Amino acid sequence: MAYAFTFWTCFVLLKEYETVASMRLHFLASEKRRPDQFTVLVRNVPPDPDESVSETVEHFFLVNHPDTYLTNQVVCNANKLAKLVKQRKKKQNWLDYYQLKYSRNNAQRPIMKTGFLGLCGKKVDAIEHHEAEIGKLSKEIAEERERVKKDPKAIMPAAFVSFKSRWGAAVCAQTQQSRDPTSWLTEWAPEPCDVYWPNLPIPYVSLAIRRLIMAVAFFFLTFFFMIPIASVQALASIEGLEKVAPFLKPIIDMKFIKSVIQGILPGLALKLFLIFLPAILMIMAKFEGFTSKSSLERRAATRYYLFNLVNVFLGSIVAGSALEQLNTFIKQSANEYPERF
Incomplete structure (x- = not known):
């Protein structure tokens, strides 16, 4: 029975894969041509x-891809x-705003201050x-x-290379172009609106170092984040506040303040950290040097999932089992031997 069920499952998966592959090919065939489908980074x-870099790229691809190479952009x-x-x-948006404001009320020219956030400084005509x-x-x-x-x-040692056909771009993007594995690195070019331009000039060696640093940083962020959170939570407790700021004791003894401290502050530090965690992971992904916005979001989402998996799921299970075992050892009599599993 088990073999029959396994065979049926594999057969259904095969048919489903054929259907999905057919739909994907039909979608690609019916889709309009896009520049990124013919371009390799x-x-x-x-x-x-x-x-020059442009001449080097053109000469290299004319020699190695003479039938499909079209052009390049350094x-x-x-x-x-x-x-x-x-x-x-940004200035243009503000100018449009003040011009619209003035068009609605021609009796008075809009005035602004040139200081910090427009709160201080010299008053000037906003439009001018x-x-x-x-x-x-x-x-x-x-x-x-x-x-x-x-x-x-x-001029950076990188270029967008366009080909005459999708097949030529696919061959270039998925094959090694040189004996040296660290030179002439090719990958599919992202869509023009998806390119994260600040990371394109980063050298290859710097990319490897950056990703190593971020991997180590993410490891410590994942496995040791409870140490600073626990410290902040300890300070957020009533006893911790009384030790750090004894002059606040009359205020802390108030019923409403005490209930707020006991009910909200202990978990507030963790909640604030989890709120800012996606932004922190996105900054780490940008530092790694990914060249597209979608890859940045994908890396940040993957690490957010791993963080929650380790700290929320595995952490709670391990901590719960450890505390349960510790409670058993504490309550067990000294004359009793622990049971063997």
């Missing part, structure tokens, strides 16, 4: 003193340029101020763009 391009370190563009966009700031940023953006184009140090 090439990293760690070896330097050549006689050729990656530039334009992180500063991206920050300036982001600042100008943001127009001047946008003009200044536009000039800086143009200068930075020219610097990136002319500065050879801004």
